[in-house]
Amino acid sequence: MDGTLIDSEPYWIVAEQELVSSFGGTWPVDDGMDLVGQGLEVSARAMKSRGVDLPIAQIIDRLTSRVLEQAVEHLPWRPGALELLLAIRNAGIPTALVTMSMRPLAEHIASAMENPLFDVIVTGGDVDNAKPHPEPYERAARLLGVEITSCVALEDSIPGLASAASAGAVTIGIPAHVVLPEKPKYTLWPTLEGRTVEDLVHHFHTQTSQRSLQEDTV
Numbered sequence: 398m399d400g401t402l403i404d405s406e407p408y409w410i411v412a413e414q415e416l417v418s419s420f421g422g423t424w425p426v427d428d429g430m431d432l433v434g435q436g437l438e439v440s441a442r443a444m445k446s447r448g449v450d451l452p453i454a455q456i457i458d459r460l461t462s463r464v465l466e467q468a469v470e471h472l473p474w475r476p477g478a479l480e481l482l483l484a485i486r487n488a489g490i491p492t493a494l495v496t497m498s499m500r501p502l503a504e505h506i507a508s509a510m511e512n513p514l515f516d517v518i519v520t521g522g523d524v525d526n527a528k529p530h531p532e533p534y535e536r537a538a539r540l541l542g543v544e545i546t547s548c549v550a551l552e553d554s555i556p557g558l559a560s561a562a563s564a565g566a567v568t569i570g571i572p573a574h575v576v577l578p579e580k581p582k583y584t585l586w587p588t589l590e591g592r593t594v595e596d597l598v599h600h601f602h603t604q605t606s607q608r609s610l611q612e613d614t615v
Contacts, residue, residue, distance in 0.1 A: 398496035398506055399433075400553035400573040402482070404473040405464060406433060412463035413444065416456065422447040433575050434554025436497045436527025437461075461499040468502060472509055475573065477589035481597075482514055488594050493537035495550070495561075497521040497528055517541050529559035534566055549601050551589070558583050567604045 399405045410429040417424040424447060432440045441449075441456035449456055485492055494515040496503050499522055507515045517540040519533050526532040538545035550561030553573040561568040561583075568583035577585055584600065586592065 398494055398498060398503060400475070400575075401551050401557075401571055402475060402478045402494075402506060403468070404475055404573065405468060406430075406574045408464045408467040409440075409460070411467065412460045413440065415463065416459055417444055417447050417449055420448045420450060422449070430574055434497070434528055434552075434556035436521050437499065438521075438527065457499065461502055464498075465502050465505060468505055472506070475571070475589065477592055479510075481589050481592050481594075483510070484594050485597070486512070486514065490594070491516050491541045491543065493517040493519060493541055493548075495519045495533045495537045497533070527556075528554075529556040529563070531560055531564035534561050534564035538564070538566075546605075549597050552583075553577075567601050569600065 399409065406429070410426055413429050414424045424444070428443070432443060437457045437460065438453055440460070441453045444456055445451075445453070451459070482492070492515045494503055494507055494517070496519070498520060500518065500520045503518050503520050507513060507518055517537055519537045519540070521527055524530075524532045524536060534548070534550060535545055538548055541548075545565040548566040550564075550566040550568045551571060552558045552561055552568065553571050554575055555577065558568055558570050558577065558580075570577045570583050570585045571589055572585065572587070579585060584604070
């Protein structure tokens with residue numbers, strides 16, 4: 398969600414900086430970028446180390462509320478993301494939103510259009526193990542009633558890519574605020590702008606064919 402569908406990472410930075418500064422600390426932008434894609438508990442623990450004297454759950458609630466305030470004012474969709482998502486929905490392909498953000502923000506994004514954008518939402522509060530663990534994507538596939546190996550995952554962060562790929566999904570990285578290293582476990586697209594359902598289908602078949610060849614070779 399954050400960075401793949403909407404360019405909300407700047408919203409998180411604002412929320413983090415405001416919270417840390419309210420306790421007399423500082424929170425450079427680079428510190429926020431280091432946490433992109435991680436579970437919110439990781440972010441909360443990092444802020445506690447900077448002097449935020451609040452329980453982990455309260456830090457997460459404060460951050461989520463502040464980001465949601467900004468998202469309600471304006472949803473900064475990433476290039477091509479909404480168009481591709483709507484095309485996927487129109488094609489009747491089941492969709493899941495897999496995010497380590499909390500449910501109020503995820504549901505706001507999912508209900509941004511007249512019709513729901515996702516069949517399933519998996520948030521950080523729904524799993525025991527956050528990204529980069531495979532559990533979030535495994536749970537999403539299970540809730541959709543499909544095999545994870547039949548899924549394509551779109552991600553913008555290193556933890557997200559690791560989560561999706563290790564779960565078994567065909568995985569595509571779309572860089573936003575973090576440089577994504579090239580690795581054989583996933584493919585990088587510079588943006589979703591101009592991408593179509595046909596592109597996803599073609600990529601899925603190409604990647605699954607390569608997997609089968611590798612398994613046959615082994």
